[in-house]
Amino acid sequence: MSQFFQIHPENPQARLIKQAAQVIRDGGVVAYPTDCGYSLGCYLGDKAAMDRIKAIRRLDDKHNFTLVCRDLSEISTYARFDNHLYRLLKNNTPGPYTFIFHATSVVPRRLMHPKRKTIGIRIPDNRIVSALLNELSEPLMSVSLILPGETDPMTDPYDIRDTLEHALDLVIDGGFCGLEPTTVVMMDSDKVEVVRVGAGDPAPFM
Secondary structure (H helix, E strand, O other), X not given: OOEEEEOOOOOOOHHHHXXXXXXXXXXXXXXXXXXXXXXXEEEOOOHHHHHHHHHHHOOOOOOOOEEEOOOHHHHHHHEEOOHXXXXXXXXXXXXXXXXXXXXXXXXXXXXXXXXXXXXXXXXXXXXXXXXXXXXXXXXXXXEEXXXXXXXXXXXXXXXXXXXXXXXXXXXXXXXXXXXXXOEEEEEOOOOEEEEEOOOOOOHHHO
16 A cells, blocks of 8 residues: 655655655655646666556557656756757756657666657656655656546546555655646757647747
Protein backbone atom coordinates (compact mmCIF):
# COMPACT_ATOMS: atom_id res chain seq x y z
CA MET A 1 0.00 0.00 0.00
CA SER A 2 1.38 3.40 -0.98
CA GLN A 3 2.30 6.21 1.37
CA PHE A 4 0.36 9.47 1.02
CA PHE A 5 2.08 12.83 1.59
CA GLN A 6 0.14 16.08 1.62
CA ILE A 7 2.67 18.70 0.50
CA HIS A 8 1.87 22.39 0.34
CA PRO A 9 1.88 23.56 -3.31
CA GLU A 10 3.37 26.99 -2.52
CA ASN A 11 5.62 26.18 0.45
CA PRO A 12 6.64 22.50 0.21
CA GLN A 13 7.61 21.04 3.59
CA ALA A 14 11.34 20.23 3.49
CA ARG A 15 10.91 17.15 5.70
CA LEU A 16 8.37 15.58 3.34
CA ILE A 17 10.39 16.49 0.26
CA LYS A 18 13.42 14.70 1.75
CA GLN A 19 11.33 11.63 2.55
CA ALA A 20 9.84 11.60 -0.97
CA ALA A 21 13.31 11.83 -2.52
CA GLN A 22 14.46 8.89 -0.41
CA VAL A 23 11.50 6.79 -1.57
CA ILE A 24 12.63 7.47 -5.16
CA ARG A 25 16.28 6.68 -4.40
CA ASP A 26 15.18 3.41 -2.81
CA GLY A 27 13.55 2.28 -6.06
CA GLY A 28 10.05 3.60 -5.46
CA VAL A 29 7.49 4.67 -8.04
CA VAL A 30 5.69 7.89 -7.09
CA ALA A 31 2.70 9.85 -8.34
CA TYR A 32 3.42 13.56 -8.11
CA PRO A 33 1.81 16.85 -9.21
CA THR A 34 3.00 18.95 -12.14
CA ASP A 35 1.51 21.98 -13.89
CA CYS A 36 -0.51 19.59 -16.13
CA GLY A 37 -2.11 16.92 -13.99
CA TYR A 38 -0.23 14.19 -12.12
CA SER A 39 2.69 12.14 -13.38
CA LEU A 40 4.47 8.92 -12.47
CA GLY A 41 8.16 9.18 -11.66
CA CYS A 42 11.12 7.11 -10.59
CA TYR A 43 14.90 7.24 -10.28
CA LEU A 44 16.67 7.85 -13.58
CA GLY A 45 18.79 4.69 -13.57
CA ASP A 46 16.26 2.28 -12.08
CA LYS A 47 15.12 -0.19 -14.77
CA ALA A 48 12.90 -2.18 -12.40
CA ALA A 49 10.98 0.95 -11.40
CA MET A 50 10.70 1.97 -15.06
CA ASP A 51 9.23 -1.46 -15.88
CA ARG A 52 6.64 -0.97 -13.12
CA ILE A 53 5.61 2.36 -14.67
CA LYS A 54 5.32 0.71 -18.09
CA ALA A 55 3.07 -1.96 -16.57
CA ILE A 56 0.80 0.63 -14.89
CA ARG A 57 0.47 2.59 -18.14
CA ARG A 58 0.64 -0.52 -20.41
CA LEU A 59 3.31 1.16 -22.51
CA ASP A 60 5.26 -0.50 -25.29
CA ASP A 61 8.92 0.05 -26.15
CA LYS A 62 8.07 2.84 -28.61
CA HIS A 63 6.90 5.21 -25.88
CA ASN A 64 9.09 8.25 -25.24
CA PHE A 65 9.87 8.62 -21.56
CA THR A 66 10.35 12.16 -20.27
CA LEU A 67 13.17 13.52 -18.14
CA VAL A 68 11.80 16.13 -15.76
CA CYS A 69 14.65 18.59 -15.22
CA ARG A 70 15.43 21.50 -12.92
CA ASP A 71 16.74 23.97 -15.47
CA LEU A 72 18.30 24.55 -18.88
CA SER A 73 21.81 23.63 -17.79
CA GLU A 74 20.59 20.20 -16.72
CA ILE A 75 18.77 19.71 -20.04
CA SER A 76 22.01 20.23 -21.97
CA THR A 77 23.41 17.04 -20.42
CA TYR A 78 20.67 14.90 -21.93
CA ALA A 79 19.47 16.69 -25.08
CA ARG A 80 21.15 18.09 -28.20
CA PHE A 81 20.14 21.60 -29.24
CA ASP A 82 21.63 24.70 -30.87
CA ASN A 83 21.41 28.38 -29.89
CA HIS A 84 18.11 28.88 -31.69
CA LEU A 85 16.44 26.07 -29.76
CA TYR A 86 18.07 27.27 -26.53
CA ARG A 87 16.42 30.67 -26.90
CA LEU A 88 13.04 29.04 -27.48
CA LEU A 89 13.50 26.96 -24.35
CA LYS A 90 14.66 29.90 -22.26
CA ASN A 91 11.64 31.96 -23.25
CA ASN A 92 9.09 29.20 -22.57
CA THR A 93 10.31 27.36 -19.46
CA PRO A 94 9.27 26.51 -16.86
CA GLY A 95 5.87 25.75 -18.31
CA PRO A 96 3.30 23.21 -19.56
CA TYR A 97 5.37 21.79 -22.42
CA THR A 98 7.06 18.52 -23.26
CA PHE A 99 9.96 18.93 -25.69
CA ILE A 100 11.21 16.04 -27.81
CA PHE A 101 14.96 16.20 -28.53
CA HIS A 102 17.63 14.00 -29.98
CA ALA A 103 19.20 12.37 -26.93
CA THR A 104 22.85 12.60 -25.98
CA SER A 105 24.94 9.51 -25.23
CA VAL A 106 24.34 10.06 -21.50
CA VAL A 107 20.69 8.97 -21.82
CA PRO A 108 20.17 5.22 -21.24
CA ARG A 109 19.04 3.56 -24.47
CA ARG A 110 15.97 2.09 -22.78
CA LEU A 111 14.59 5.62 -22.25
CA MET A 112 14.92 6.67 -25.89
CA HIS A 113 12.54 6.08 -28.76
CA PRO A 114 14.09 2.92 -30.30
CA LYS A 115 14.22 4.26 -33.85
CA ARG A 116 14.45 8.04 -33.57
CA LYS A 117 16.76 8.05 -30.50
CA THR A 118 14.76 10.88 -28.98
CA ILE A 119 13.90 11.77 -25.39
CA GLY A 120 11.18 13.93 -23.87
CA ILE A 121 12.24 16.84 -21.67
CA ARG A 122 10.13 18.86 -19.21
CA ILE A 123 10.64 21.76 -16.78
CA PRO A 124 7.26 22.01 -15.02
CA ASP A 125 6.13 25.23 -13.35
CA ASN A 126 5.45 23.57 -10.00
CA ARG A 127 7.15 24.26 -6.68
CA ILE A 128 6.79 20.72 -5.35
CA VAL A 129 8.53 19.31 -8.43
CA SER A 130 11.23 21.97 -8.20
CA ALA A 131 11.93 21.17 -4.54
CA LEU A 132 11.98 17.43 -5.22
CA LEU A 133 14.40 17.79 -8.14
CA ASN A 134 16.70 20.01 -6.08
CA GLU A 135 16.75 17.36 -3.36
CA LEU A 136 17.48 14.56 -5.87
CA SER A 137 20.10 16.61 -7.79
CA GLU A 138 19.15 14.85 -11.02
CA PRO A 139 16.13 14.49 -13.32
CA LEU A 140 13.12 12.30 -12.65
CA MET A 141 12.30 9.64 -15.20
CA SER A 142 8.63 10.30 -15.81
CA VAL A 143 5.41 9.82 -17.78
CA SER A 144 2.02 11.49 -17.43
CA LEU A 145 -0.39 9.56 -15.23
CA ILE A 146 -2.90 8.66 -17.93
CA LEU A 147 -4.55 5.32 -17.27
CA PRO A 148 -5.02 2.81 -20.11
CA GLY A 149 -8.06 3.74 -22.20
CA GLU A 150 -8.06 7.36 -21.02
CA THR A 151 -6.81 10.49 -22.83
CA ASP A 152 -6.31 12.97 -19.97
CA PRO A 153 -3.95 12.79 -16.99
CA MET A 154 -5.35 12.07 -13.53
CA THR A 155 -5.91 15.21 -11.46
CA ASP A 156 -7.19 14.03 -8.06
CA PRO A 157 -4.61 12.51 -5.67
CA TYR A 158 -7.33 10.71 -3.71
CA ASP A 159 -8.54 9.00 -6.88
CA ILE A 160 -4.93 8.07 -7.63
CA ARG A 161 -4.52 6.52 -4.20
CA ASP A 162 -7.79 4.58 -4.46
CA THR A 163 -6.97 3.31 -7.96
CA LEU A 164 -3.24 2.63 -7.71
CA GLU A 165 -2.42 2.29 -4.03
CA HIS A 166 -1.04 -1.24 -4.48
CA ALA A 167 1.02 -0.32 -7.56
CA LEU A 168 2.74 2.79 -6.15
CA ASP A 169 5.10 3.47 -3.26
CA LEU A 170 4.05 7.08 -2.73
CA VAL A 171 1.31 9.50 -3.78
CA ILE A 172 2.16 13.18 -3.31
CA ASP A 173 -0.97 15.27 -2.80
CA GLY A 174 -0.16 18.72 -4.18
CA GLY A 175 -3.74 19.72 -4.78
CA PHE A 176 -5.47 20.35 -8.08
CA CYS A 177 -2.99 20.99 -10.90
CA GLY A 178 -4.83 21.39 -14.18
CA LEU A 179 -6.96 19.32 -16.51
CA GLU A 180 -5.06 19.52 -19.79
CA PRO A 181 -1.96 17.54 -20.82
CA THR A 182 1.19 19.32 -21.94
CA THR A 183 1.73 20.78 -25.37
CA VAL A 184 4.29 18.55 -27.10
CA VAL A 185 6.92 20.15 -29.34
CA MET A 186 9.45 18.33 -31.52
CA MET A 187 12.68 20.32 -31.25
CA ASP A 188 15.00 19.74 -34.19
CA SER A 189 17.63 22.15 -35.50
CA ASP A 190 16.05 21.97 -38.96
CA LYS A 191 12.39 22.02 -37.92
CA VAL A 192 10.36 22.86 -34.82
CA GLU A 193 6.95 21.19 -34.91
CA VAL A 194 3.99 21.21 -32.52
CA VAL A 195 3.00 17.54 -32.20
CA ARG A 196 0.13 18.00 -29.73
CA VAL A 197 -1.65 21.13 -28.53
CA GLY A 198 -2.37 21.09 -24.81
CA ALA A 199 -2.09 23.52 -21.91
CA GLY A 200 0.92 25.39 -23.30
CA ASP A 201 0.45 28.12 -25.92
CA PRO A 202 1.69 26.63 -29.22
CA ALA A 203 2.20 30.05 -30.86
CA PRO A 204 5.94 30.47 -29.99
CA PHE A 205 6.72 27.25 -31.86
CA MET A 206 4.67 27.80 -35.02
